[in-house]
Amino acid sequence: MQPWMSYGLALFFVPLAAWSRDATVVILTLTVVAITHSQWSSRAVLWRSVFSLSAAKFLSLMMLFAGLSLVWSPQFSPLPWAQASLTIFLCMMLCAGMQRFQVEGIWKAIKPTVMAGGALLAVLLAERLTGGFFVGLHRTEQTAEQLFNVMNGGLVLMACMSIPAMCLLRLKTSSWTWPVILFCLCFALGLSYRMDAVPVAMLAALLSFLLVQKWGVRMAVAIMVLIGIVSVGWALLAAIWATPTLQVWFTDNIHPNWGHRIAIWGRASEFIHQSILFGHGFDAARTLGQTAGLIPDPAGRTSFLHPHNGMIHLWLELGGVGVAVFIAALIASVRSVLSKRSNRCIAALVTGTFSATATIWLLSFGVWQPWWIAVLGLTTAAVMGVVKLAAADTPRQSVNL
Numbered sequence: 113m114q115p116w117m118s119y120g121l122a123l124f125f126v127p128l129a130a131w132s133r134d135a136t137v138v139i140l141t142l143t144v145v146a147i148t149h150s151q152w153s154s155r156a157v158l159w160r161s162v163f164s165l166s167a168a169k170f171l172s173l174m175m176l177f178a179g180l181s182l183v184w185s186p187q188f189s190p191l192p193w194a195q196a197s198l199t200i201f202l203c204m205m206l207c208a209g210m211q212r213f214q215v216e217g218i219w220k221a222i223k224p225t226v227m228a229g230g231a232l233l234a235v236l237l238a239e240r241l242t243g244g245f246f247v248g249l250h251r252t253e254q255t256a257e258q259l260f261n262v263m264n265g266g267l268v269l270m271a272c273m274s275i276p277a278m279c280l281l282r283l284k285t286s287s288w289t290w291p292v293i294l295f296c297l298c299f300a301l302g303l304s305y306r307m308d309a310v311p312v313a314m315l316a317a318l319l320s321f322l323l324v325q326k327w328g329v330r331m332a333v334a335i336m337v338l339i340g341i342v343s344v345g346w347a348l349l350a351a352i353w354a355t356p357t358l359q360v361w362f363t364d365n366i367h368p369n370w371g372h373r374i375a376i377w378g379r380a381s382e383f384i385h386q387s388i389l390f391g392h393g394f395d396a397a398r399t400l401g402q403t404a405g406l407i408p409d410p411a412g413r414t415s416f417l418h419p420h421n422g423m424i425h426l427w428l429e430l431g432g433v434g435v436a437v438f439i440a441a442l443i444a445s446v447r448s449v450l451s452k453r454s455n456r457c458i459a460a461l462v463t464g465t466f467s468a469t470a471t472i473w474l475l476s477f478g479v480w481q482p483w484w485i486a487v488l489g490l491t492t493a494a495v496m497g498v499v500k501l502a503a504a505d506t507p508r509q510s511v512n513l
Contacts, residue, residue, distance in 0.1 A: 125139050127232050127234070129265050129266045130239065131246070133265030133483035134483050135265070136490065139490065140199070140486040140490055143490070144205045147205075147206065147210070147213065164208070165208060165211070165448070166445075166447075166448055167207075167441045173437050174430070174434055174437040174441065175193075175200060177430060177433060177434060177437065178193060178197075178429075178430060179394070181391060181393040182393060182394050184392075185395060185396045185399075186393065187393075187395050189395040192395050192480055193394055195480075196482060203488065203493075206490070206492075209493075210493045210497055213500070215500055215501060222284060232270060233301065235266065236267065236301055236305075240260075240304050243259070244260055247263065257306055260305050264305075264307050267301075267307050268307075268472055270310075271468055271472065272469050272487055273490075273494055274295055274299075274314055275318075275468060277291075277294060277494075279457075280498050283498070283501050295318065312471055312475070313468040316470075317468035317471075318464065320332075320460075320463045320464045321460045323463075324456060324460035325457070325460045329455070331459075332456075332462065332463040333450075339470050340442070343470065346424055346474060347377075347380070347384050347423070348381070350380070350381040351378060353377075354375060354377055354381070373475075376420055377419060377421060377424060380400075380419040380421075380425075380428050381424065383428055384424070388431055389432050390432075391430040391433075391434060392429055395480070397417065397428055398417045401417065401418075418478030418479075418480075420476055421473075422473040422477060422478060423435070425478040445492070446462060458499055461495060462495060462499075465491060
């Protein structure tokens with residue numbers, strides 16, 4: 113990666129993630145361009161490396177099935193499918209490039225990476241202290257809560273990157289002081305905003321990280337299997353839990369958004385049981401959501417664009433087939449890291465990051481939003497980079513996490 117690309121990405125584009133979710137797609141694209149440029153002499157090998165990744169084969173199969181499901185979807189929407197497919201392909205390119213990236217190149221990228229994280233945190237902190245001053249300059253009609261919701265993309269990127277950032281600082285400084293300070297700062301910042309999933313995800317990540325550091329790789333496997341079981345069974349749990357009494361309690365005691373979310377999960381689980389094997393087709397959630405008959409918005413509509421739960425979203429649109437292929441991709445991704453470097457430090461990094469992303473995915477977002485896919489791709493690449501540094505044999509990089 114050329115220095116001007118690295119610092120330009122760090123100082124200009126990464127802070128934009130706090131003001132625009134779509135900026136994460138731009139960051140992903142520019143990072144792929146930078147890595148491809150730095151490996152230009154072996155670009156043919158790099159392209160072939162994309163499909164040598166075991167997870168990429170399953171993800172490609174899932175997107176092919178998603179494209180096929182457009183045939184029976186109530187809403188024919190090839191453009192969102194193309195956008196999601198392209199973003200997933202960019203993530204594959206990034207991971208393939210990181211897989212081939214030399215350790216020396218990763219060390220050179222640390223400084224701009226730290227600058228990028230610092231710039232993002234600075235923007236989020238400034239907006240929190242000023243009540244969303246900068247983001248509100250062209251949104252004068254929105255409330256403070258609405259302005260803070262705009263910055264969810266930056267908060268999610270911060271939360272997903274928190275464990276890799278901790279481990280990177282640990283490798284760089286050979287001390288836990290700065291990593292702990294960084295995590296506490298990120299957690300306090302996330303807690304000060306109104307997105308509940310971010311602090312919950314960071315707590316889940318920290319707990320998983322500490323448990324695996326204490327009990328090793330078997331604990332990592334146990335945690336990820338448990339998360340997988342809960343994720344796959346979430347639709348069944350929603351069908352049992354989504355009672356009017358529970359919705360009212362969450363609405364009155366937590367936040368109205370949570371009452372609405374529980375109602376969405378319950379209604380989506382009913383749709384899932386109507387077509388549990390093949391689903392209702394790609395992008396069917398927004399059409400089915402218009403008939404859900406849930407809590408109306410100020411305009412009187414009762415629609416939802418997605419179920420605010422990634423696994424329920426997959427069940428709803430791609431059925432058991434899509435869920436099975438997706439789970440296979442996840443297993444392939446985790447095994448590719450743990451099977452080769454199965455020490456507790458690497459396992460803690462992977463498990464902590466997996467817990468953070470899974471928590472956010474199960475509580476807030478759908479499957480096909482390009483910015484969220486970009487966050488997952490950038491996070492995966494960050495984990496791969498830290499793993500390569502931790503596994504390097506040279507004295508400078510041999511510090512344990």
